[in-house]
Amino acid sequence: MQDNKRAAYALIRNVFLVLFVVSLAELAVAIYLESTVLLLLLASAKAVLVVYYFMHIYRLWRQEAH
Amino acid sequence: MSAVTTHHDDHAHDDTHAHELPYGQQLRANRLGLWLFLFSEVFLFVGLFAARFYLWRDASGVVRPELDQVAGLIATSVLLISSYFMVRAEVAVQHGEQKKMHNSLIMTFVMGSLFLLSVIFIEWGVLDLILDNMFGVTLFAHEAIKPGDGAFGAVFYGMTGMHALHVISGLVLILIILANGHKGAFTEERHWGVEACAVYWHYVDVVWIFFYPALYLIGTAVTYHT
Amino acid sequence: MKAILTFTRSRFARALVAGALGLIVAAILVAILNSAHTTWVTPGLEALGVQLPGQLLDLAFWAVAILILLAIVVTAFLSGFGMFHSRRMGRFWYYAAGTALVWGVLGQALTVAIVLFISYLTMGSDFRLTDGNVALAAIFSVIGFLLFSGVLTDWIQWIFGHKTELHHGAPEGEPEWMRYFSVDVNHKVIGIQYAVTSVLVLLVGGTLAIVFRLELSAPGMQLITENTYNTFFSAHGIIMIASILLGVGAMVNYLVPVMIGASDMAFPRLNAFSFWVSIPAALLIVSAMFVDTGFDTGWVGYPPLSTVGSLGIILFLLGFYFNGFASIASAINVLVTVGVMRAKGMALFRMPIFVWTAISASIIQFTATQTVGVALTMVVAQRALGLGFFDPTPVAAGVPVGQPLLYQQLFWFYSHPVVYVFVLPGLGVISELLPVFSRKPLFGYKWVALSSLGIALVGFLVWAHHMFVSGMDDSLRIPFMISTMFVGIPTGVKFFSWLGTLWGGKIIYPTPMLFVLGAISVFLIGGLTGPILATVPTDMHLHDSYWVVGHFHATMFGGFIFPFFAALYYWFPKITGRMYNERLGKLHFWLMVPGFWVMSLGQMRIGLMGMRRRIANYDPALGVEGTQILITIAALVIAWSVLIMLYNLVSSARSAELAPENPWESRSPEWVAPTPLPEFNFDRPIEVVGDPYDYGLADSKYIQTIPAAGD
């Protein structure tokens, strides 16, 4: 249980860090590559991370135990 | 009209078939409903997003107004941090850590408010307007866009404004959750309120994830001085 | 919070509301008297040679008027306390003051007054109606309606951490019929509320149509001015659309939960909310006709006219917007209900076919509606806040400008798909009723089910066929022409299924079946004229002509109005427990269907001859006069036939003989359940054990009651 908890907190922290790094990368891409496609891809990647790890979309097709 | 009756005699309604749904089923319904609502709102934001690419064009291709990049990055980071605290609050309530949930929600609220303030005062230039009028100083390198600045003004205020409305409603939700959480309304097993608020808040963040590059990063910057 | 709630439920609050209602009614009465006084009494006396000292007559008039006003207000106020209860008038005020409707309307009026007053305080003597204060007043007025009508009460309680229970049955201390005027959460009550509102709104829209149809029966202007004409046809369009959306809400709300064996919708409070939002929205749309110079943009509200025209347009835009809001909420509710509330064994491909069309319509409703919301919001934002989305005026070097065409893209991205919201439930009714009346299984159930989804999805890819001549990029024409043609495929599936179901059946022809057949014939006219419009070269000529008017009236009547009427007749015995009058029903049919054919084909004919749409006057040289008169006569016949139906339904609901439990021998869950339907639809939970349309198959069972444990 305790481990479970620690893992849960660690997971969200790591996801957050990845999101942060990708955001900085976006700025770099905008300045140095000026690639619209890449920017939209990066944004989509961020969105997927948030939708999966923060919004837990998978709960939609999971039967609730309680 | 009185012939149009749905009778409600007591015998017609037995308890095996009560109308209040069992918690599990209600939770499924709530989740599905919330996600459908969010999916519906996708069309609102995509409409604005599409309008941005439809209007912010010139002969050379996609353009964007010259905006203050520092302000954009600050706003984006602050909202991301708020999202982190929000998911932290949810993990906390799942593990019965009420205090941690409470504190995380407060942090989310603070970060969310900071985002809102940065939108109003920096992006919309209200701060510069005030400083300029009162002290004659200009803080930010770029003059803020004004609503009347053609398609730049319309889309910029349309997108940030519609997003800000959602941020405000999210902040109100957080306040409600905070107050009810304080009264002990959420338990380890039953905390749909927190979950709903969190999902909504992250959604607002996701919208910004797309709006940020659309407004700040994509296209050739145009200096616009009207 | 508690204190406010207790106050609103007190006799005193009721008396106040009764008094306020009395004031409004009295004010209208006095206004009517006043105009009678100035137009008839004074000139009349003068004509008789009666010379009265200048102001004496006026003085007398106002004395009488004020007396009447006071009398009404005081009676109403006292009636609110329960006085005069033995008199009809007293009961009227008493009950009226207890309805959510009256509370809501007063709340709406009050909010408008408050917003305008605040605006007056800030503007001082320059006060006038502006884009800004009209928009604010309209937006807040909807909130005012909802707050006062009590739709939000439960949710507000939740915010403060109070749990509330769903209230079933009439409001405390009120008679049973008051449910229909109150915020009730039962899906059947809400369904009936939708149906009645829909028909009332239909009558308003229809009246407008009759007026301008009379105007069109001859060249030149005879009845109304050009401006009124514009307002009338614009209002007619949007009011009819509101009516159709309400009618769809009626059928979906009443039928879907029963048909899938559920006790109610998944979110009963949200369900009530959706219905009640559409009332202030409808009021905004109707009031748009009276503010400033009315509203003359047509139901599409294209800029630039909508961004610079009369203030009434703002009310129309916002009324439209809130209608969409209601539509989204109710669509989500339907989808979730079907998603999680189906009875045991109710697999997706075992649901009554109507449910499939309801889902498909809901999918369109809860997505596409948002984009028209964006478009409408943008127009209001341009007018009230100066955001120039559609304003092509150059600003400065390098700054792009707004484009009116953007509106059309966003608007049609919703408004083409929404035509399927109108017709899909109607087509569902056709598919639902045909097997019952031909006593045969529905032909190709799975294909029909999927064709609804197919129509919904393809419907999203065709919007620009409304913009072939709008100045959009030429290269888009061919792709949109082709994609539009694809809609014909799933629609064709439905037609063939109908034919296949009829083929070799033991058909009987009571009124609902007649209307179903009429619907098919009329929808065929609409469906065949569509591809002609979707073909770019022909559309160049036909666009904005009466051909288009003929086309879409045929689709809407065939796809919605006729099936809706069929549904009203068909489920009437379920709702009321009584049978409608068959002879009047048949009379209605034999007046309305030929009437409609004449009207629609006539419209197409004059369209081909060069008659433009949305125009009050026309050149006699067009040679369309004869057909115009014919169309007007047909319209009058249709209007009369609808009145016959209303008479039939109302009088039968009161006094006709009791209907058998399952007069159509249907297999569907709603007919197997008792009549009238119990509060939670089924006394005992049901289970699906067979297929829905196995008519004529011996020993086939669709549903059965699950025996209670221990039986």
Ligand code: HEM
């Ligand atoms: C076979 C399928 C259909 C095709 C191919 C089709 C095609 C078209 C086209 C191309 C137009 C534009 C004409 C113009 O303005 O020049 C049009 C207008 C219209 N259609 Fe259809 N249509 C179809 C079915 C429907 C259905 C099912 C409905 C409604 C229930 C409908 C309602 C309308 C309406 C309301 C308009 C006029 C909009 C306006 O300008 O105010 N159509 N149709």
Ligand SMILES: [Cu+2]
């Ligand atoms: Cu269309």
